[in-house]
Amino acid sequence: MPYEKVPLIRVEPPGPKARAIVEKDHRFCSPSYTRPYPFVMARGEGAVVEDVDGNVYLDFTSGVAVLNTGHCHPEVVQAIQRQASTFVHMAGTDFYYSLMADLAERLARLPGEGEWRVFFTNSGTESIEAAMKLARWVTGRTDFIAFYGAFHGRTYGSLALTASKAVHKRRFGPSVGVVHHVPYPNPYRPFGQVPQEHCTDVTLTFIEEYTLKRTAHPEDVAAVIVEPIQGEGGYVFPPPDFLPRLRALTDKYGILLIIDEVQTGMGRTGRWFAYQHSGIQPDIIAVAKGIASGLPLGCILARSHLMTWPMGAHANTFGANPVACAAALKTLDLLQGGLMERARTLGNYLRERLQALMDRHSTIGRVEGLGLLVGLELVMDRVRREPFPALRDEVVHRCFRRGLLLLGCGDSTIRFIPPLVVEKEQIDTAVAIFSEALRECEGAAEKYK
Numbered sequence: 148m149p150y151e152k153v154p155l156i157r158v159e160p161p162g163p164k165a166r167a168i169v170e171k172d173h174r175f176c177s178p179s180y181t182r183p184y185p186f187v188m189a190r191g192e193g194a195v196v197e198d199v200d201g202n203v204y205l206d207f208t209s210g211v212a213v214l215n216t217g218h219c220h221p222e223v224v225q226a227i228q229r230q231a232s233t234f235v236h237m238a239g240t241d242f243y244y245s246l247m248a249d250l251a252e253r254l255a256r257l258p259g260e261g262e263w264r265v266f267f268t269n270s271g272t273e274s275i276e277a278a279m280k281l282a283r284w285v286t287g288r289t290d291f292i293a294f295y296g297a298f299h300g301r302t303y304g305s306l307a308l309t310a311s312k313a314v315h316k317r318r319f320g321p322s323v324g325v326v327h328h329v330p331y332p333n334p335y336r337p338f339g340q341v342p343q344e345h346c347t348d349v350t351l352t353f354i355e356e357y358t359l360k361r362t363a364h365p366e367d368v369a370a371v372i373v374e375p376i377q378g379e380g381g382y383v384f385p386p387p388d389f390l391p392r393l394r395a396l397t398d399k400y401g402i403l404l405i406i407d408e409v410q411t412g413m414g415r416t417g418r419w420f421a422y423q424h425s426g427i428q429p430d431i432i433a434v435a436k437g438i439a440s441g442l443p444l445g446c447i448l449a450r451s452h453l454m455t456w457p458m459g460a461h462a463n464t465f466g467a468n469p470v471a472c473a474a475a476l477k478t479l480d481l482l483q484g485g486l487m488e489r490a491r492t493l494g495n496y497l498r499e500r501l502q503a504l505m506d507r508h509s510t511i512g513r514v515e516g517l518g519l520l521v522g523l524e525l526v527m528d529r530v531r532r533e534p535f536p537a538l539r540d541e542v543v544h545r546c547f548r549r550g551l552l553l554l555g556c557g558d559s560t561i562r563f564i565p566p567l568v569v570e571k572e573q574i575d576t577a578v579a580i581f582s583e584a585l586r587e588c589e590g591a592a593e594k595y596k
């Protein structure tokens with residue numbers, strides 16, 4: 148590691164070089180991008196990134212759960228370089244190359260039971276589109292059930308499923324597809340304020356007694372699509388009985404179950420996919436983000452007997468790009484070779500360290516995690532559990548100025564999703580920076596209410 152002291156803030160960010168780039172970006176790039184603070188990347192290594200003014204930060208965002216192997220893992224870089232000097236593109240939809248078949252074979256084995264096939268995409272939203280199209284193709288049905296708080300992407304099919312923030316949908320209607328939204332079981336804020344042990348009951352009753360009886364005939368519903376842990380919606384962890392009972396319900400009506408593992412997948416929770424902690428088997432799995440260590444790649448995995456669409460029914464130009472495939476194959480090696488195990492052990496450590504802060508900080512409402520996917524929610528007070536977005540935003544901002552990159556999600560949650568190569572000492576440093584920033588803000592908490 149070339150950096151002796153991390154983090155290291157040399158110039159109050161944004162420094163002069165960062166300011167110039169931000170200015171140009173604001174002039175020429177779409178204003179729709181959501182940047183919480185002006186971090187301007189120059190380079191990265193492992194869990195450390197440097198900005199253009201020489202400030203050095205701990206990255207606890209992983210480029211939004213993408214860089215599970217860390218920034219510029221030398222073996223991934225080598226695989227990319229090697230493939231880039233061999234051939235960069237050949238359109239896997241029209242021609243063959245072994246990288247594509249090799250990667251499909253490796254991915255098809257990840258669910259661990261039964262026969263699976265792979266369709267390659269370039270992003271999360273495109274994986275969701277593919278999953279929706281396949282579900283309609285297989286079932287001949289039109290409708291979908293999705294969850295309030297869900298984020299599945301922003302193209303028209305996935306946007307119809309997304310229901311985490313109204314701004315994502317405003318003035319983009321009418322929506323395509325027929326989607327029925329139902330409450331996600333959120334034990335911290337159960338729908339209808341039922342006792343938290345009943346929140347799965349509420350969701351399943353809602354689906355059966357309201358959606359399937361009153362708004363959508365079961366034989367019109369192609370699939371239920373669900374995140375095993377809601378991501379953009381606020382790192383909401385459902386109760387353990389949720390996925391098994393949802394699977395039983397979909398089986399009862401012959402409805403497919405699509406699991407969106409775009410944010411939770413590829414080893415981040417300590418297993419290949421987060422649903423694997425629940426013991427169920429889905430029908431289709433949507434994957435992207437962490438699959439290729441930062442190269443744009445995604446896929447769906449579908450049970451082989453479902454992937455029956457004929458030649459020409461669905462394809463794309465860039466899916467399974469050979470450079471991305473080379474990065475993905477190396478990513479799989481690294482995850483299998485110890486990083487998933489690190490996600491488990493260091494994830495527990497990070498979660499416990501953050502939970503320990505609850506004694507000192509009354510604004511921390513909850514800390515929950517699975518592997519290195521940890522969410523910490525700030526609230527106005529622990530009894531009423533009212534979200535505290537202004538405090539959350541201020542703390543995230545102050546962490547940035549102290550050399551720690553974090554991202555919010557939901558109304559009031561902060562996500563801690565470092566690369567799986569993160570060191571224990573880096574976790575200690577991050578927790579200390581976060582605690583210090585929160586302490587400063589809590590001193591003036593009234594100001595943010």
Ligand SMILES: Cc1ncc(COP(=O)(O)O)c(C=O)c1O
Pocket residue numbers: 270271272273275298299300301374378379407408409410411435436
């Ligand atoms: C669970 C989930 N699904 C789908 C998407 C969309 O992925 P992309 O931004 O690559 O289109 C995201 C992105 O954050 C996500 O978290």
